[in-house]
Amino acid sequence: MKIFTYTIKDDKGLHARPAGLLVKEAKMFNSKITIEANDKIADLKRIFAIMSLGVKFGTPITITIDGEDEEAAAIALEYHIRTNL
Amino acid sequence: MLLLKGDGASCGIVIGQLVVYNHCPNQIPHYSIEETENEIKRFQKARQNAISALQNIYINALTEVSEENAAIFEVQQMMLDDLDYINAIEDIIRLQKVNTEYAVNITAKKFAEIFTHMEEEYMICRARDVHDISNKLISCLDGKKTKQIYIDKPVILAADDLTPSEIIQLKSGKVIGLITAQGSANSHTAILAQALGIPAVTAVTNLLTNAIDNMTVIMDGSNGSIYLDPDEKTLTSMSEKIDCKHHREKQLEELKGKPNITQSGLKIKLGANISSTKDLIAVLENDADSIGLFRSEFLYLNNKKLPTEEEQFASYKIVAETMAGKPVVIRTLDIGADKNAPYLKFPPEYNPAMGYRGIRICLKQPEIFTVQLRAILRASAFGNISIMLPMITSVQEVQDVKIIFASVKTSLLQEKISFDKNIKLGIMIETPAAAIISDDLAKEVDFFSIGTNDLTQYTLAMDRQNPNLGSFFNPHHKAIIRLIAQTVENAHKNGIWVGICGELASDTSLTKTFLDLGIDELSVSPYSVLAVREKIRSLE
Numbered sequence: 001m002k003i004f005t006y007t008i009k010d011d012k013g014l015h016a017r018p019a020g021l022l023v024k025e026a027k028m029f030n031s032k033i034t035i036e037a038n039d040k041i042a043d044l045k046r047i048f049a050i051m052s053l054g055v056k057f058g059t060p061i062t063i064t065i066d067g068e069d070e071e072a073a074a075i076a077l078e079y080h081i082r083t084n085l
Numbered sequence: 086m087l088l089l090k091g092d093g094a095s096c097g098i099v100i101g102q103l104v105v106y107n108h109c110p111n112q113i114p115h116y117s118i119e120e121t122e123n124e125i126k127r128f129q130k131a132r133q134n135a136i137s138a139l140q141n142i143y144i145n146a147l148t149e150v151s152e153e154n155a156a157i158f159e160v161q162q163m164m165l166d167d168l169d170y171i172n173a174i175e176d177i178i179r180l181q182k183v184n185t186e187y188a189v190n191i192t193a194k195k196f197a198e199i200f201t202h203m204e205e206e207y208m209i210c211r212a213r214d215v216h217d218i219s220n221k222l223i224s225c226l227d228g229k230k231t232k233q234i235y236i237d238k239p240v241i242l243a244a245d246d247l248t249p250s251e252i253i254q255l256k257s258g259k260v261i262g263l264i265t266a267q268g269s270a271n272s273h274t275a276i277l278a279q280a281l282g283i284p285a286v287t288a289v290t291n292l293l294t295n296a297i298d299n300m301t302v303i304m305d306g307s308n309g310s311i312y313l314d315p316d317e318k319t320l321t322s323m324s325e326k327i328d329c330k331h332h333r334e335k336q337l338e339e340l341k342g343k344p345n346i347t348q349s350g351l352k353i354k355l356g357a358n359i360s361s362t363k364d365l366i367a368v369l370e371n372d373a374d375s376i377g378l379f380r381s382e383f384l385y386l387n388n389k390k391l392p393t394e395e396e397q398f399a400s401y402k403i404v405a406e407t408m409a410g411k412p413v414v415i416r417t418l419d420i421g422a423d424k425n426a427p428y429l430k431f432p433p434e435y436n437p438a439m440g441y442r443g444i445r446i447c448l449k450q451p452e453i454f455t456v457q458l459r460a461i462l463r464a465s466a467f468g469n470i471s472i473m474l475p476m477i478t479s480v481q482e483v484q485d486v487k488i489i490f491a492s493v494k495t496s497l498l499q500e501k502i503s504f505d506k507n508i509k510l511g512i513m514i515e516t517p518a519a520a521i522i523s524d525d526l527a528k529e530v531d532f533f534s535i536g537t538n539d540l541t542q543y544t545l546a547m548d549r550q551n552p553n554l555g556s557f558f559n560p561h562h563k564a565i566i567r568l569i570a571q572t573v574e575n576a577h578k579n580g581i582w583v584g585i586c587g588e589l590a591s592d593t594s595l596t597k598t599f600l601d602l603g604i605d606e607l608s609v610s611p612y613s614v615l616a617v618r619e620k621i622r623s624l625e
Contacts (some may be wrong), residue, residue, distance in 0.1 A: 015207055020160040047163045052199045079433035
């Protein structure tokens with residue numbers, strides 16, 4: 001199990017395009033991946049679920065990854081989130 | 086005359102005839118289904134067709150607008166692929182034993198609800214996306230193809246609202262303006278219309294009750310005013326506004342072909358900065374003397390893998406040939422952790438601006454660098470190409486590059502592939518280090534180009550995109566001007582030329598300073614070339 005936290009720096013928050021790019025990234029891995037924000041949890045491979053979390057600039061998020069390819073997924077997702085959000 | 090008000094979504098004033106576009110919302114059929122699994126298959130087939138249709142639209146959109154703006158079509162595809170959405174529809178089909186159209190429609194309403202109850206206006210607009218994809222799905226049922234809007238007269242289009250797919254197709258017709266009853270500054274209408282350069286006004290709530298086909302209408306995309314059936318006075322004053330704009334455009338037109346020379350005879354070259362081969366037309370139309378900066382990153386970004394030598398060669402060759410002997414300075418790749426090239430798997434960095442990027446990548450992963458150098462060298466046989474290295478901080482870096490460069494040239498010679506043996510090698514001066522040791526660097530290269538954007542950030546230790554820094558960030562800071570002056574002095578002492586390719590080059594309040602300092606070339610956005618030429622010619 002891999003976990004990392006991050007605070008959103010993009011002033012537009014997690015809107016449609018970045019949510020879509022995140023889903024695209026997450027779908028490359030088999031592991032179960034979730035995002036927790038504002039006391040809600042969503043599957044990182046489901047775009048509507050992510051968008052409905054209402055993640056804004058300054059929102060802390062927690063990404064949890066569990067599965068065979070969790071190492072690779074953690075590195076890729078952490079990098080993706082740090083550089084795009 | 087009737088004055089309607091909406092949101093200015095894409096600027097520009099146009100006068101024209103109105104065409105009202107009706108969507109004709111069809112009744113959603115609702116009937117029972119016995120063989121639910123067949124109906125599921127019918128749904129899945131339509132879903133796949135809708136996704137394919139969006140893929141085609143996305144690819145075409147990339148030729149018209151930027152990747153960021155075309156992304157909406159990718160997001161719509163992902164929505165159609167979302168498990169929650171798909172499961173919701175299939176559940177309704179199976180449990181209620183009803184047809185796909187009905188199941189999709191109910192699901193669309195449910196999902197749209199989630200967004201309409203959110204705080205941000207941006208999120209509320211996403212409800213629209215849910216309806217768009219659902220309607221697209223329904224229209225793809227049973228192998229039907231969605232009809233396109235094609236308008237072949239220059240008209241102003243009025244509609245309740247348009248889907249992104251419909252807007253992106255407008256350019257191929259002759260729509261000169263767009264007015265919608267719905268939408269907002271955050272809607273696709275605004276974003277895509279701007280990207281396509283079509284004036285647009287959205288949120289004109291009483292539009293459809295007042296708009297009639299063939300009406301004369303004036304629209305101002307900046308302030309959202311719509312004049313239906315304008316009176317003489319309005320027609321005259323708005324026509325004057327349009328004329329003023331055309332006059333300015335004509336004034337600049339007249340500068341084409343004129344030399345960049347001050348009234349006392351001081352000369353300077355004017356080049357253009359381009360980001361891809363698509364910008365070439367603008368370079369020629371705006372009469373730039375050269376391409377002072379050809380950013381090669383576009384070949385590496387928006388890609389699923391590294392561009393091959395052939396792919397790169399093709400692009401560099403087109404630019405070299407199109408410029409027909411005018412100089413083209415190709416900057417080697419300046420990608421890093423903060424640019425979108427995920428296939429390179431760069432480790433995440435906390436400070437990408439000061440990280441593994443530019444020449445550092447090329448020196449540490451020379452296999453990437455040699456491919457690019459080979460492609461550029463091969464293209465040099467077809468025009469006047471020079472190479473420029475980004476992010477240089479030391480003489481050592483330049484010398485290390487020269488070793489790689491020499492071996493690439495040797496290979497090409499052995500393979501009997503022609504290239505310009507006198508090709509010039511220059512560097513960006515965009516780090517304080519480079520500016521300060523520019524006397525040493527000038528002995529190693531054939532030219533400098535000052536990248537003022539990054540130079541300013543690193544010198545002031547400020548992020549130019551940080552809204553909190555406001556007035557602290559001074560692009561005219563004495564330190565920057567001093568570094569530029571020092572760089573020019575060192576360059577000329579060593580017999581090499583120096584240009585500026587950063588944003589400061591198009592700052593006409595500094596043109597005189599740059600001329601006085603002895604800058605040899607200003608390279609600016611193609612759309613700024615004529616304005617800078619005007620400034621130069623107006624100076625003493």
